[in-house]
Amino acid sequence: MNGPQDPNPNNTRFEEMMDLSEFQLSDYLLLEGDFEGDFSAKTMANSEENSAGSSNGFAPPEASERRNSNIRCKRGKNKSGTGMRVAFRTKSELEVMDDGFKWRKYGKKSVKNSPNPRNYYKCSSRGCLVKKRVERDRDDSSYVMTTYEGVHNHESPSLVYYNYKQMGPVVDAVASGGWDPQAPPSHYSS
DNA sequence: CGCTTTTGACCTGCGC
């Protein structure tokens, strides 16, 4: 870490990290800590249409009428054991955002109450257990719900570039809860 | 040739 620790995460940094020329970051939901029982969530309405309350942020309208495993981890703990989850809602034609990391698709599942299938990705980096879920918003298919689970134990090639370019801990600015690509490599070697 | 994607089966947890 060679940048100032921003106590007040600047969301726009993350937008810059990703190639948002084709995306419109509509919502950013940070889920941090473990998921046993309760969790803390912060939603940031970044887009003007969102702040206008048209889509009311991340919370799906059906959240209260069905068990929402999108937010709550129904198994009590996530398998990756990192206890860190970040969800985004972006307006995009593309389902997969280029966030600088390399992902390998390992599953696809159609979910109930949604006409669109959900795709499951794992980070291709060896030893990195970060997962990503991608699905289209069932109410507005022009939006893509992306959920990251876990913390990268490495930097992405493009992130190195961005760090260099912007002289700042890009990802650190995203989540103070542990979204740190330079996290101690507890089990990562080579 | 190596890596990624696809896809159906299997596993696990939760609600009833």
Added chain:
DNA sequence: GCGCAGGTCAAAAGCG
């Protein structure tokens, strides 16, 4: 205890 739904695995196929 049973059924459902979500999540993961793994073999086969495809692609660069």
